[in-house]
Amino acid sequence: MRIGVLTSGGDCPGLNAVIRSVVHRAVADHGDEVIGFHDGWKGLLECDYRTLDLDAVGGILARGGTILGSSRVQPAHLRDGVERAKGHVADLRLDAIIPIGGEGTLKAAHLLSEAGLPIVGVPKTIDNDIASTDVTFGFDTAVGVATEALDRLKTTAESHQRVLIVEVMGRHTGWIALHSGMAAGAHAIVVPERPFDIDELTEVVGKRFSAGKRFAIVVVAEGAKPREGSMAWDEGGKDIYGHERFAGVARQLSVELEERLGKEARPVILGHVQRGGTPTAYDRVLATRFGWHAVEAAHRREFGMLTALRGTDIVMVPLGEAVQTLKTVPADRYAEAECVL
Numbered sequence: 001m002r003i004g005v006l007t008s009g010g011d012c013p014g015l016n017a018v019i020r021s022v023v024h025r026a027v028a029d030h031g032d033e034v035i036g037f038h039d040g041w042k043g044l045l046e047c048d049y050r051t052l053d054l055d056a057v058g059g060i061l062a063r064g065g066t067i068l069g070s071s072r073v074q075p076a077h078l079r080d081g082v083e084r085a086k087g088h089v090a091d092l093r094l095d096a097i098i099p100i101g102g103e104g105t106l107k108a109a110h111l112l113s114e115a116g117l118p119i120v121g122v123p124k125t126i127d128n129d130i131a132s133t134d135v136t137f138g139f140d141t142a143v144g145v146a147t148e149a150l151d152r153l154k155t156t157a158e159s160h161q162r163v164l165i166v167e168v169m170g171r172h173t174g175w176i177a178l179h180s181g182m183a184a185g186a187h188a189i190v191v192p193e194r195p196f197d198i199d200e201l202t203e204v205v206g207k208r209f210s211a212g213k214r215f216a217i218v219v220v221a222e223g224a225k226p227r228e229g230s231m232a233w234d235e236g237g238k239d240i241y242g243h244e245r246f247a248g249v250a251r252q253l254s255v256e257l258e259e260r261l262g263k264e265a266r267p268v269i270l271g272h273v274q275r276g277g278t279p280t281a282y283d284r285v286l287a288t289r290f291g292w293h294a295v296e297a298a299h300r301r302e303f304g305m306l307t308a309l310r311g312t313d314i315v316m317v318p319l320g321e322a323v324q325t326l327k328t329v330p331a332d333r334y335a336e337a338e339c340v341l
């Protein structure tokens with residue numbers, strides 16, 4: 001069998017573990033040939049690839065990023081994208097394509113699958129918002145990075161009697177904010193699923209200072225917004241792909257809270273540090289299992305499917321189902337965290 005693999009969209013710790021696992025299972029166990037397309041769908045559309053043998057994936061299990069590179073280019077961005085992809089798959093005599101990616105990548109994978117290409121998807125995102133899988137690899141690493149940062153920020157916040165508003169990733173969902181906030185004992189957690197009320201947030205933080213505490217830590221997901229009319233708000237506009245540009249929620253909140261509380265407030269934006277570096281053991285294992293099962297699905301010719309974690313099992317889910325909705329933080333999780341606004 002000839003398999004093409006690619007990594008598309010924002011990178012994520014564990015991508016290399018999937019690539020390695022695909023090559024090990026396909027080449028070493030099945031005697032397949034594997035090629036890796038460079039920079040996501042762009043590599044497939046431009047026929048830019050390299051052969052991946054066992055040597056090519058040596059020593060990459062613990063490495064962050066992706067040895068193949070990534071981009072946000074999607075076949076649908078090009079007028080002839082789907083036809084070009086089909087032509088290159090035929091020219092390269094590929095029996096299966098394994099795209100590893102998040103929401104946008106899986107939508108493109110679904111489109112190509114509907115157009116007849118033999119696709120087995122692997123979900124990835126630090127945001128943990130793919131509905132069809134209980135967990136995506138990268139999430140555990142990102143939560144660990146954010147939690148360590150919050151632990152560190154507590155000591156400097158206390159020294160200076162400040163309010164620190166820590167912005168974590170999560171464009172549409174608050175999973176990283178919720179988990180890192182719970183793990184680090186944040187005093188308030190703000191998530192996109194629940195627009196915040198600035199009066200309520202001011203009260204929560206103010207009460208801490210009134211009770212004699214010297215600092216407060218607010219964790220906020222980058223996609224969080226205030227309730228309609230709650231405070232003046234700059235939306236941030238759109239980027240060149242039409243995605244919402246970040247509004248800078250930590251910056252806007254720090255200005256507002258400082259004025260309302262009369263306490264020094266500072267925004268801290270963790271940004272891409274949450275996506276970089278070595279994956280945790282959990283993420284390496286999940287990524288490795290996804291890679292293994294993707295190859296097995298390809299050999300069963302189970303195309304148009306996606307690997308997913310359900311409980312402790314890896315199952316195959318139709319791509320069409322996977323791209324329907326995002327997995328948001330359910331309301332019953334807020335009560336457990338106590339401090340979700």
Ligand code: F6P
Nearest residue numbers: 010011102125126127169170171
């Ligand atoms: O991969 C998802 C994500 O990490 C989001 O949380 C974030 O909004 C986005 O990527 C940022 O991506 P980039 O700046 O690399 O385009």
